[in-house]
Amino acid sequence: MAFALPLWLAVQEELLGHGEADSEAQSSFDDFDDGALFQLFHLTRPCIAFITDAVRIRMKSVALNKPALSLDAAVMVALNFYAHGVSSADVLQRLGLSQANCSEVICTVSAVIAGMADQFISFPLLRDAKTNVAASIQRVCGIPDVLGVLAPAHFKIRASPYEKEAFRSFVNTLGYTSVVSQIICDSDGNILSVEKCCVGSTFEQEIWDSSFKGREMEEELHGSYWVIGGKGYQLSKHVLTPVSVPANDSETRFNEAHAKIHNVMRITLGSMKRRFRCLMQLGFAQECSLDKKANIIKACCVLHNIAKKFSVPPPPVAGKIEPLHPGKQHSRPVTVNPEALQARKELILCYFVPEDA
Numbered sequence: 290m291a292f293a294l295p296l297w298l299a300v301q302e303e304l305l306g307h308g309e310a311d312s313e314a315q316s317s318f319d320d321f322d323d324g325a326l327f328q329l330f331h332l333t334r335p336c337i338a339f340i341t342d343a344v345r346i347r348m349k350s351v352a353l354n355k356p357a358l359s360l361d362a363a364v365m366v367a368l369n370f371y372a373h374g375v376s377s378a379d380v381l382q383r384l385g386l387s388q389a390n391c392s393e394v395i396c397t398v399s400a401v402i403a404g405m406a407d408q409f410i411s412f413p414l415l416r417d418a419k420t421n422v423a424a425s426i427q428r429v430c431g432i433p434d435v436l437g438v439l440a441p442a443h444f445k446i447r448a449s450p451y452e453k454e455a456f457r458s459f460v461n462t463l464g465y466t467s468v469v470s471q472i473i474c475d476s477d478g479n480i481l482s483v484e485k486c487c488v489g490s491t492f493e494q495e496i497w498d499s500s501f502k503g504r505e506m507e508e509e510l511h512g513s514y515w516v517i518g519g520k521g522y523q524l525s526k527h528v529l530t531p532v533s534v535p536a537n538d539s540e541t542r543f544n545e546a547h548a549k550i551h552n553v554m555r556i557t558l559g560s561m562k563r564r565f566r567c568l569m570q571l572g573f574a575q576e577c578s579l580d581k582k583a584n585i586i587k588a589c590c591v592l593h594n595i596a597k598k599f600s601v602p603p604p605p606v607a608g609k610i611e612p613l614h615p616g617k618q619h620s621r622p623v624t625v626n627p628e629a630l631q632a633r634k635e636l637i638l639c640y641f642v643p644e645d646a
Contacts, residue, residue: 367398461489486583521616
């Protein structure tokens, strides 16, 4: 689970107890029927109501100087931008806004929703939570003791080609300009962790080594568990990568299992990008100022988990789901931890030797 049931219920109780006057007030969302709501925001009415109330609680700690919009109107502007990457004419017309007026509203609401990550994005910490997540992953692929699927998530941006050095820093392994965040998900596609917002050329291993979750895992703070990582990561005691050149049927079977669970991340990111099309193109970015992009990415991760809790389906697939990035690897050979190699070998021998071998 992306966040524990007691926390979910506590948040609902807090929201329901926050003033009947708020719930009785006319909402800007009431002007749309359910079909229009999903078309404009890719979310359902109950889900939107929950998000709006959650933002209302957080907004109490945000300084706003006589905002021109009501809070639910500000949330409407942000949710519409996340869903389409631009503000829809219908929303702008109803609220009396122009595209130029929206950026500050989106920035403020994004920072607030990103700040809700401590409630709605959580890595399994308690023993039972770890056991449940690991058991779910093992049911999918047969690999035991795995707490999540790790991957670099690339999001397209625009960068000025006239600033050659900065432009090159954003170019990723697939040849387009992007920013990259480190994401971990579970077998159901819930986001368990999202960190960093780096230029697209950054090595994912460098992101992992400098991330909070990477340091926690490698320092044994989460016990003897793995996360599943692709070829761009180095095999370690806690990052389980595929065998680069399988030498037997057991290693081939392991790689197939690894690919099966790793594909969950591809589906998860594809679902997020369909629901929140702003992630398909985040606009112009500068290397020295990525905080606004980071807030939008984290806000969409928070909303993704909330949408899953409300069982809101993403919009239908249009075209192919974008592949995960192949991983940027160092040109120099990397020394692999022999203990990690032995641990992976033992895992393969225990769980992936064919029965007739």
